[in-house]
Amino acid sequence: GRAGPIVSYVLDTRVPRVLAALLAGAGVVAAVVFGLAARGGFRQDRLVLIGIGASAATTALIGLLIALTDPFNATKALTWLSGSTYGRTMPDVVPVVVALALGLVVVGLRHRALDLVSLDEDTPRLLGLRLPATRLLFLVTSVVLTATAVAAVGTIGFVGLVAPHAARALVGRRHARVVPVAVLLGAVLVCLADLLGRTVIAPAQIGAGLLTAVIGTPYFVWLLARSRT
Incomplete structure (x- = not known):
C-alpha cells in the first residue's frame, strides 16, 4: 500500500x-x-x-x-x-x-x-x-x-517578538491564554508574509522572513515608543 x-x-x-x-x-x-x-x-x-x-x-x-x-x-x-x-x-x-x-x-x-x-x-x-x-x-x-x-x-525573524506582544494586548498576560493566541497570530503573520512574497513581484518571490521583518518592524517600533510613555 x-x-x-x-x-x-x-x-x-x-x-x-x-x-x-x-x-x-x-x-x-x-x-x-x-x-x-x-x-x-x-x-x-x-x-x-x-x-x-x-x-x-x-x-x-x-x-x-x-x-x-x-x-x-x-x-x-x-x-x-x-x-x-x-x-x-x-x-x-x-x-x-x-x-x-x-x-x-x-x-x-x-x-x-x-x-x-x-x-x-x-x-x-x-x-x-x-x-x-x-x-x-x-x-x-x-x-x-x-x-x-x-x-x-529557514530564518523568519520578528514573529517571536510581534506575536506574543500582540497576544498580550488582546487577551491579557496570563500565559494559558497568551500562548495559544500567540501561536495563531504567528501562523497568520507567516502565512500573510508568504502570500505577499509570492504575489507582490510574481513570478519572482520574496522570502517570507524578509516580509515578516517589513511587517513586524513598524509594529515593534510602535511598541517601544508606547512603552516609554
Whole structure:
C-alpha cells in the first residue's frame, strides 16, 4: 500500500539530516549561552547580553561559510537565511507539528510557573518556585521549537517578538491564554508574509522572513515608543 506521511518522513533522508544538524547546532550554542548565564541564575539581562554575543559570533561564522562555498550553494544558503516556504512538503511539516505539540504540553502543564517567571526575580522565590530550573525548562523548550522551525523554513525573524506582544494586548498576560493566541497570530503573520512574497513581484518571490521583518518592524517600533510613555 501507500506509505503514510510518517513513513514517508522516515524514508526521506534529507529532512532528518537537516533537522539533526540544526538541533545539534542549536544545542551547542544553547549550551554555551546557558552555561555562561547559569552563574547568574538565568537572569534576563545577562541572558540577553550573552545571547547577543553568541548571535554575533554565529552570524560571522555563517558569513565565513557562505564566502568560502561555491556560488550555487551560496545562493541556496542566502535563500534559506531569508526564510522561505518554497518547496516545503509534508516531511518538513511533521517535525514542526511534533515539536509544537510538545511545547504546548510543557506550557499547558506549567503555565502558572510561566506567569510567575514573567513577573520579577523575587515573587517566584517567595512562592517556593525553583527559578533557575524553571527558566532552564522554558529555555530548552524554546530552543527545540526554534531549531525545528528554522530547519523547516529557514530564518523568519520578528514573529517571536510581534506575536506574543500582540497576544498580550488582546487577551491579557496570563500565559494559558497568551500562548495559544500567540501561536495563531504567528501562523497568520507567516502565512500573510508568504502570500505577499509570492504575489507582490510574481513570478519572482520574496522570502517570507524578509516580509515578516517589513511587517513586524513598524509594529515593534510602535511598541517601544508606547512603552516609554
